[in-house]
Amino acid sequence: MKINWFTVIAQVINFLVLVWLLKKFLYKPILSAIDEREKKITDKLKDADAQKATAQKDQDEFKKQQEDFDQQKKALMDKAVADANTQKQQLMDAAKTAADGLRTNMEKAAKEKQENDNKAMSGKIQQQVFAITRKALADIASISLEEQSANTFNKHLKELKEEEKKKFIDAFKSNSNSILVQSAFDLPAKQQGEINDAVNVLLSADTHLQFKTSPEIISGIELSTNGYKVSWSFSEYLNSLEKNISETMKENAQPEQEKK
Template sequence: MAVDWFTLAAQLFNFALLLVLLRVFLYRPVLDLMAERERRTAAPLVEARRLADEAAAEREALQRHKEAFERERAERLEAAMREIEDKRAQRLAAIDRETEERRLAAADALERDVRRVADALLTRVSGLVVDEVRMALASVAGAELDQPAWARFEERLRALPAEQRARLAEAARGTVTVMTPRPLPPATADAARVALLELLGARQVTFATDPDLLLGVSLDAGGLRLDGTIAVRLEALERSFATALDIVGEIAPSPRAPATERTR
């Protein structure tokens, strides 16, 4: 079979021309269309991916914001609770101080009242005791006791230390007054003058009476006094009672007691 090279060449040329025409007018537009379609198809995916990334980033930001908010809320709540607890503790401490102050004030007032009543009662009792002793002595004291009373006073005068007797003798250069509850019997008065002249060198002796002395002798020489009467001893007894009351008041235990600590 003979090959028609011209026809073959023409067909090859036509086929090549067809390929060129197809490439130029059909294949390239199709490729461009497919590329455009691919771009159009990929754009929503890219946008969706971008939106997804943005959503994830926003979600993470929201999560961080939520965590920060929770931390801040917890910190504020803790600070508020601490502040409330501090104020509560301060208020309780203030209440404790006020309660303790009121308790101590009440205890002091009660202590003063008790001591005042006790002092008044003991003072009254001591006064009654001294009054009873005074009345008892007044009822038994009489003229028959004046001579023994002077004898006892003379013994005391003789027993004075030399220095004290010298001062008394110096003061006795003037008038010496002998004070008794009742007038001394004449014999006792004479014995008193002799004793005072002997012991003190007293030359001017006067006698006076004071029923309140009850029993005993009081000697006054120029302002110096030597007293041996029951009245003076009763006054000393009253002072001793008063001193004892003061000492008891000082050493008496206080009714205060430590306050019980409030349970927090």
């Protein structure tokens, strides 16, 4: 078979021209479109990654803000609980203080009432003792209670111990112009003179006494000068009697309380 080289060469040329044409007008635009599309896709992927990173950052910030908010909320709750506990304790302390004050006031009022009752009973006892003593003295010695009290006080002055005498003399020397004699009753002039004589002998000096009536001394006589005091009265006997009566009243009150 004989080859027609002209035809072969012409076909080769046609093929090359066709390839060049395809490359120039078909492949190159297609490749360019593909490259452009790949670039757009890459840019979109980059934008998506950037948006994803931004979204992740926003999410992290929101999470951090949420955690901060939770911590602040917890701190506020803890503070509110602590303040409530503190206020509760303050209210309890105030209530306790008020209760203690009320109990103290009630105890004070009860004590004052008891003291007033004791004073009232003591006054009645004193009146009864005075009446009985006056009657007894009048019956056995025909002597008044006032005179007997003055005599007993003079005897008490004469029987002072040396230590008591020294204290009395020292007090008198430091303020010799103030010797006060108080009695629960008005002393007659005779008894005043006897007491003055007894004091002069005790102090080895000429003294002038100031006499004053003080019913609270409870039928007795009290001599004082510059803080030193010599006294005699029925107080000790009355106190002993009052103590015995108080103990008896308590003993009588206990069975009644046990019955209740």
